[in-house]
Amino acid sequence: MMAITHACIATAGVSLILGTADPLPLALAVLASQLPDLDTTTSIVGQVCFPLSSWLEDRFPHRSVTHSLLATAAIAAVVLPLGAALGAVKTAAALPLGHALASFSDCFTKQGVQLFWPEPAWCVSVSNPRRRLRTGGPGEYWVLATAIALLLGGIWLAGSGGITQSVGQNLGLRNTALQTYNQAAATNQVYANIQGVWASDRTRADGRYLILDAAGDEFIVTDGDGIYQTGEQILVDQLKTEIGAPVQTETQTLTFDDQDAIAPLQQLQALYPDADIYLSGSITVDFPEEVTIPVSGRQMQTAALSDSTVTMAYHPLELALLQLRDQYATGTLSARIVRSDGAAFHKR
Secondary structure, X not given: OHHXXXXXXXXXXXXXXXXXXXXXXXXXXXXXXXXXXXXXXXXXXXHHOHHHHHHHHHHOOOOOHHHOHHHHHHHHHHHHHHHHHHOOHHHHOHHHHHHHHHHHHHHXXXXXXXXXXXXXXXXXXXXXHHHOEOOOOHHHHHHHHHHHHHHHHXXXXXXXXXXXXXXXXXXXXXXXXXXHHHHHOOOXXXXXXXXXXXXXXXXXXXXXXXXXXXXXXXXXXXXOOOEEEEOOOEEEEEEEEEEEEEEEEEEEEEEEEEEEOHHHHXXXXXXXXXXXXXXXXXXXXXXXXXXXXXXXXXXXXOEEEEOOEEEEEEEEHHHHHHHOOOOEEEEEEXXXXXXXXXXXXXXX
């Protein structure tokens, strides 16, 4: 029974402290939680490693050397350099951390532990033995249930980015939102749940927006009808990010050498018919007077015309097809292509 309790305490602590739900460090935490009981042949790990546990049992009291912080330090000295060499320090840290948590938890039992061995003093939670936990007693079941609840909470928090990130998300902190976006944008849609106002008229702009990109400390977002930048078109009071459906994102470069501007864009659209495609860059056109780019005070200006140069930034492909009709162009555009299997805000 105690072996199970130790395993749950160690995995819950490792999940919460390291902010991970990865099976490997959690499995290492389970292994580490059993190591303190190497000093007795009646334990599961003692029976598996009988020659070592028998040797320790004959020479040291139960819950002494193997339950000590010195043993934790010895484990750390072996596994952390190995983890650093393999680029997996966080995973390796699960071993000493799991051992320390399991050893410390025994301070709440009737016997306690020699946590600071070779100092012979016994560390116990309370001076009254009647208030200490008894192995297999009702108190241990409560501890086990609490540890399981903490483990489930730790796994959930790890899936949300850890305690710090979850707290930051709930508070709507911008740095946390940027961190979430940077971590997830390569593989998933990321939405911004915004509370704020339109800069143009100070009416409410509250809503759920798909994030297209980060711009410094701000975001480029869309609601399907337009593209906006926080801090410019939308003045944000609070912004919380939400991870959405999986996506595939890629970038292609389109080079124009005094050629028809529409044909490469139509080819790109035909190649990715269900994708959201945004153009950025600059091209020179031969008939600038025929290029019409409407200006909306509420939306981000994703295209601009200066003399004969059209400059784009996150400009929807559909609009570019309308605006560059019958134009020959010279220059380079970068196409950001976002394909999703889930629901998305598609340009209208």
